[in-house]
Amino acid sequence: KQEVTQIPAALSVPEGENLVLNCSFTDSAIYNLQWFRQDPGKGLTSLLLIQSSQREQTSGRLNASLDKSSGRSTLYIAASQPGDSATYLCAVSPYYGGSQGNLIFGKGTKLSVKP
Amino acid sequence: DAGVIQSPRHEVTEMGQEVTLRCKPISGHNSLFWYRQTMMRGLELLIYFNNNVPIDDSGMPEDRFSAKMPNASFSTLKIQPSEPRDSAVYFCASSLGGENTEAFFGQGTRLTVV
Numbered sequence: 001k002q003e004v005t006q007i008p009a010a011l012s013v014p015e016g017e018n019l020v021l022n023c024s025f026t027d028s029a030i031y032n033l034q035w036f037r038q039d040p041g042k043g044l045t046s047l048l049l050i051q052s053s054q055r056e057q058t059s060g061r062l063n064a065s066l067d068k069s070s071g072r073s074t075l076y077i078a079a080s081q082p083g084d085s086a087t088y089l090c091a092v093s094p095y096y097g098g099s100q101g102n103l104i105f106g107k108g109t110k111l112s113v114k115p
Numbered sequence: 116d117a118g119v120i121q122s123p124r125h126e127v128t129e130m131g132q133e134v135t136l137r138c139k140p141i142s143g144h145n146s147l148f149w150y151r152q153t154m155m156r157g158l159e160l161l162i163y164f165n166n167n168v169p170i171d172d173s174g175m176p177e178d179r180f181s182a183k184m185p186n187a188s189f190s191t192l193k194i195q196p197s198e199p200r201d202s203a204v205y206f207c208a209s210s211l212g213g214e215n216t217e218a219f220f221g222q223g224t225r226l227t228v229v
Contacts, residue, residue: 034217043119043206044220089158091218102148102171103208103218105158 002027002094006106013080014114021075021109023090028068031093034103035064035075038087047088048075052095080113087111119221121207127227133195136224139188140209148208148218149182149192158206164190165212197228 003026013019023033032051036044048057048064050073056065063076077084087110091103120139128134140147148163162172164184172182179198184190194201208220 036220041225043222044208046217046219049217091158102160102163104160107157 002030002092002104004090004092004104004106006088006090006109008109009107010110010112012112012114015080015082017080017113018076018078019080019111021077021088021090021111023073023075023106025071025073025092025104027094028071029095030068031095033064033066033073034091034093035062035073036089036091038089038108040086044089077111080111082113082115085111085113119207119209119219121205121221121224123224124222125225125227127229128197130198130228131196132228133193134197134201134226134228136192136205136207136226138190138192138207138221140190140207141219142188143211144209144219145187145212146210146216146218147184147190148210149190150206150208150220152204152206152223161192161205194226197226199228202226202228 005024007022030052034049035047037047038044050057050066061078066073087108089105089108091105122137146165149161150158152158161174162182167184182192204223204225206220206223208218210216210218
C-alpha cells in the first residue's frame with residue numbers, strides 16, 4: 001500500500017531564506033508526483049507536477065525534484081516571502097496495472113515565513 | 116473557466132439528516148474525484164469517476180455514503196444518515212484524465228454534523 005510522508009510537519013523561517021520541504025513515498029510505481037499549496041480555509045492549488053520520467057520541474061522561485069528509485073521528492077523555495085506561508089502537500093498518482101490512478105497525499109508541511 | 120465549483124461552501128446539519136454535496140468539474144475534464152480532509156487523517160480519496168463511471172469507490176467509508184455523476188458536468192456526494200464523525204471538509208477535484216494531468220480542486224464544503 002502506497003504511503004506518503006512529509007517532513008517536517010511544520011517549519012518556521014525568516015523572510016528571504018531558501019528552504020527545502022521533503023516528501024517520501026513507499027512504492028516507486030507512480031505516474032507522477034504533484035506538489036500543492038493550501039491556504040487556511042481554502043482549496044488546494046497545484047504548484048508543480050513531475051512525471052515519473054522526469055527529474056525536476058521549475059516554476060518561478062519553486063523547484064521540485066523527484067528521485068523515484070529512492071521514493072523521494074523535494075520542493076525548494078528560493079528567497080521565501082511571507083506570502084509563501086501556507087501548508088504544502090505532496091501527492092503521488094499510483095500506477096495500478098496500467099489503470100488511471102488517483103492521488104495519495106501526505107499530511108503536509110505547514111510553512112510560516114516571518115517578516 | 117471558473118474552476119471546480121462546489122456547493123454549499125458550509126453545511127451545518129443535525130445527526131441523522133441527509134446531506135448532499137455538489138460539484139461542477141471544469142468543462143472538458145474527464146476525471147472527477149471526491150476527497151475528505153480531516154486533521155487526523157489528512158486528505159483521503161473517497162471515490163473517483165472516469166467519463167462519468169465510478170472507477171474506485173473503495174474509499175467510501177460506509178453504505179451511508181453514495182456518489183453519483185449523472186453527466187459530465189455534475190456530481191453529488193450524499194450522506195444518509197449523517198453522523199458527527201462525518202464532520203470534515205469535502206473536496207471535489209477534476210482532471211483531464213490520463214497519466215500525467217494535473218488535478219484541480221474546488222474550494223471545498225465544510226460539513227459540520229451536530
